[in-house]
Amino acid sequence: MNSRSNILKKIAENKPASESLPVLRFDDTIHYADKQAQFITALQNVAAEVLEISGYAAINTLYKNLQAAGKKIINTIPEIDDLNNQLPSLSAENLAGVEIAFIKGLVAVAENGAVWVTEEQMQNRLLPFICEHLYLVIERENIVDTMHQAYQKIDTASSGFGVFIAGPSKTADIEQSLVIGAHGPKKTTIIIIN
C-alpha cells in the first residue's frame, strides 16, 4: 500500500494545472455514402473473406455442408443450430482441434473492417482465437461508419470481455513479409446478412 500512496502523492505534487478535455464532434468525422461497400473494401484490405447472404436459412445450408464434410465445428448462434452447453467451460486442450467457429458480431465498422464480439456471443473467450477458420455473422443494419459510432453503439462494460476483430490473425515480423495465420485463425469469413 505504501507505493500506492507514494505514487499518488508524487502525482499530486508534480501534475500541472488542470487542462480541459476537448469538445468532441464525432458528427464531423467521415461518413461513407455506402457503408456496406466501404466495409467490404476494408475487409479485403485485412485479408478477410466476405459472403453476402440473404438470411439464416442460407447460413444453415453452408453450416450443414461443412458438417457433412466432417469438419469439427462449434456454433454459438441459436438461429443456426442447437448450442453446446459445455462450451463456456471448455479448456484450451478441449478446444485445440476446433476447425471452424460460427459467432455473431454485434457491430461492424466500415472504416476498418472490424467486428465487435462479446463474451455473450462467443460463450468461450478462447473460441474466436483458437479456431482455424472463424465465421463472423453480421446484420447489414449494424454496419457503422467509424469507431466513434461503434463505441456509441456498444457498452464495453456490460461484458467481461469484448473484442474488435479485423480479419484473420497475421504477422509481418519476419522481414516485413505479411503472413496470414499467426497465432489465431488462418482464415476469417464475414457473413453479411442483407
Next chain:
Amino acid sequence: MGKPVHSILSKNFIADNDRTDWHDETLFMVRKKRDYASNQIPEWETLRQWASQIKAHTLSNLDHYLTVFEKNANANGIQVHWAANAMEHNEIIYGIIKQTGISSMVKSKSMLTEECHLNEYLQDKGIQVTDTDLGEWIIQLRKEHPSHIVLPAIHLKKQDVSDTFHQHIQTEKNNNDPKYLTTAARHHLRNIFIKSKLAITGVNFAIAETGGIVICTNEGNADMGVHGAAVHIACMGIEKIIPETLHLSIFLRLLARSATGQAITTYSSHFTSPRKGQQMHIVIVDNGRTRLLGNNNFRNSLKCIRCAACFNTCPVYRKTGGHSYHSIVAGPIGSILNPNTDIKANADLPFACTLCGSCSNVCPVKIDIHNQLWIWRQQISKEGYAGKTKSLSMKMMAYILSHPNVYRFSGNVFRMTLKYFPLIIKNKLNPWYRQREMPEAPKKSFRQWYIQKQKSEFKKQHIKKDS
C-alpha cells in the same frame, strides 16, 4: 571499453551496407504506409488534436483517474497492485507466480516488462517465460533485445530467423521462407499456449470509467495466452490511463494507422473482468514517470502511445538501427525518456538526431519530440555530460547526412547540414569518410534529383500491402 555510445554502436550496424540499406528502406516503406493510411481520414489532424488534449487533461488529473480506475477495476474483480520502480514490479509478479505455484507461463508484447527486465529477473529465480509475439520470440531465442517497439526483430533478416529456428526448433536448414517459418513458430507456440496456465501482458489503454484495459495485437497472441490461463497479470505504466470508453475510438483510429499503416490491428481486446474462475491482476508502475510528470520540458513525452511512427520516420534511427540506442526504447521518443532515467548513461542519445522535426510531424498525440531533444541537449551540455559524446555524435550525423539514401525523406536535412555542419561533411579526417564515398553536391537541382529518386524508390517497393 567504456559505456555504450550511440555513435560507436551504430558503426557496427552500418558495417553491413546491404543490411543498413534494407533496414532504412523497409522502415521508410512503413512510414509511407502510415502516410497513406492517415491521408484516407479527412479529420486526421483533428484526431491528433483531440488525442493530445485528452492525454494532457488526463495527465493533469492523473491521480484522480488512477484512483477511479482502481475502484472500478476492483469492483470488476481485478486485483490492482502499485509498483514504485522496476524492482517492485518484478517482485509483485514473482509474488503472484509463487503464490499460484504455476511454472508454465507466456508473455505477450509489453515494453514495460522489457523496461523492468522482467525476463532476466524471473530467469534468475529459475522461472522461464515464453515470449509469444513472433518477433519477440525470435529475439528471445537469440538472447537479444527488441530493436523497435512495434517491430521487435526488424534488425534481422529472414536467413537469421531461419538459422535461429533451425537451431532451436529444428526447421529445415536454410529454408528462409517467412510463411514456412511463421507456420513452424505457430505450431511450436500453440503447444506452449495450451499448456501454459499464467499469462503476462502489457496494456495499450486503461479506461478509468470502466476499470477495464485494452490490448491490441495482430497475431492474437495476447488472447491465446490470457483466455487459456488461470491467471492473467497485466502491466501498465501510470500514463496508460484514459478517462472514457468513447475516447478509445480516437486512440484506436490513430494507433495502427500511425504504427504500420493498418486501419486497425486485427484484435483490439477489451478485458473488463476476469473469466469465471480466473484471477486477474493489474500492476501499475511509476519507474520514473512521476518525475517526468513534474518536468515542464518533458512532461508531454508521457502522452506517448508507443506507435513507433517517430522511429520509422527518423533518418538516424533508420540508418543506425535500434540497438545503437543501447536502451529498451530506442528511437526519438526513447532519446527523451532514457535521459530521464539516467542522464549520464544516456547523454549521447539526444545528440543522435538531426533536429529535422519529422518525428513531431507524425506523432499521433502531437508530442513536440524534436524540441524536447533540443532542450535535452542544452541541459546535458550545461550539466557537463556532453563530453566527447557530442563531437562523436556530430561526426555520426555527418556520415548519416552525407549518405545518398537520406535525401529521400526531405530536402530540409540536406540544406540544414550544409548550413550547420559544412566542415564536418568536408572534413577528410572524419572517420566515416574512410568507409564511404561522400556524395558530390548534386549537379541536378535538388528537386529534379528528388523526384527521380522517388520514382526509383517506388520501383524498389517489395513490401506487401498491409503488414
